[in-house]
Amino acid sequence: MVEVLPQSWTTKEQLDNLARLKRENKIVSGVITSVTTLTSKVLEDGKYVNKDMEVAVFLLEGGITAYCPATEFDNYQYKSLAGFTGTFQDFIIDYLNLDDGTVTVSVKKAAEIKKQQFYAEIEKLQSNDTLQDHLFEGTVWGFNPSNRRIHVRVNGADCFMLPNDWSWDRGRRLEQDVQRGEVIQVKVLRFDKERNLVQVSRRHTIEDPYKKLQRLMDSGATIAGQVSGVHPVHGIFVKLEEGVEAKAIKPSHLEEPIVGDIVTCVIRSIDQKARRIRVVITRYPRGKKHRKDVGAFLFE
The missing domain is CATH 2.40.50.140 (Nucleic acid-binding proteins)
Structure with missing residues (x-):
């Protein structure tokens, strides 16, 4: 009605x-x-x-x-x-x-006014060669699973983000990570006024976690992680902060980990160019989990 x-x-x-x-x-x-x-x-x-x-x-x-x-x-x-x-x-x-x-x-008309002001600001920052230093606030407007582009509204302008520019995790979990309505910080990477194209990046506003991990390795610090995979051929994998996944080894005196275990690690090597990191598991700070064997009662 x-x-x-x-x-x-x-x-x-x-x-x-x-x-x-x-x-x-x-x-x-x-x-x-x-x-x-x-x-x-x-x-x-x-x-x-x-x-x-x-x-x-x-x-x-x-x-x-x-x-x-x-x-x-x-x-x-x-x-x-x-x-x-x-x-x-x-x-x-x-x-x-x-x-x-x-x-x-x-x-819609307010967005058009803000968009023109935004474009003028970008052009001014470009002329001063300071665009790469400026942060803008945007709102996630949507995610296209077919081309994996993230759509972000910045000051009334519809901008786009490529999957690798969401985070340092290389966009593998975008379906879970990208939330419509989320307010984020972005930098403008490319601006084509004639075609109304603005490419933005969230990743460029976040410190490269490999640089932080490099500092931790240089200082000899221990770090926490969570076991994300255990494979009989490929070995053990541990997820560190900012979604960085490391290849891990453990001393023989430690029990074999299972997925979900919280572990303490020492960084053994970092290859920033190849985006690879290796760690050594030193202990289980919360104790060792044990997988429940559903068929164990048969042998009790």
Whole structure:
């Protein structure tokens, strides 16, 4: 059942503030409290007309309610906006309907304003040769499993990230690691304004774990890890911090590890170019796990 939009403002002061924000084309932030089907004002052929469609209902500061029709949410047409419920979004005041007392907003137009400001900032940083030193805040917008590209929204611009630029783990667990809505730090690697292409990297904002591990090896420090694999031919593998996986050996006096064991290691060698590391397991700081033999009762 289609509803009629409840009134957005209750006082003249609120109306005057909304009118000022509209005149100044100022970007405002609000939270989506619900997504429903409502009768909304939509711009068609230069005129605003009533149309039944999915609408995101925003709550603004001061208790003002605003409405964003699906056509003004993004250039990409989602099957539903329901997944954005509870998220904060930036928008501009697009239309004040004085007859029914409602506010229509546009997330899409605010994103375009921010995108142009973002592009101008990139160009300025490029001209100063400081782009590689600058960090930007972005929000993960999605992950395409077919080409394994991560889509990140940075200041209104749709940017892309290649799998190896997510982390130093070479993108092997992207399906589990990449979470839509996550706020991340990125650096801009490539900018093509004519084609609206911006390539970003999260990995370039994180210290190479191999450099940190090199410092630990040089100091003779011990490190903790978790056994990630035990193979009769390929041997023992231990996962260290930042997803680095090391080939491991153990002294003969230690019991054979099983997957999941927490171990203390000493780094034996690091090959940063080949991205290989070897460690020696020295002990089990939490004690040794023992695999339960489900058939053991047969021999008791």
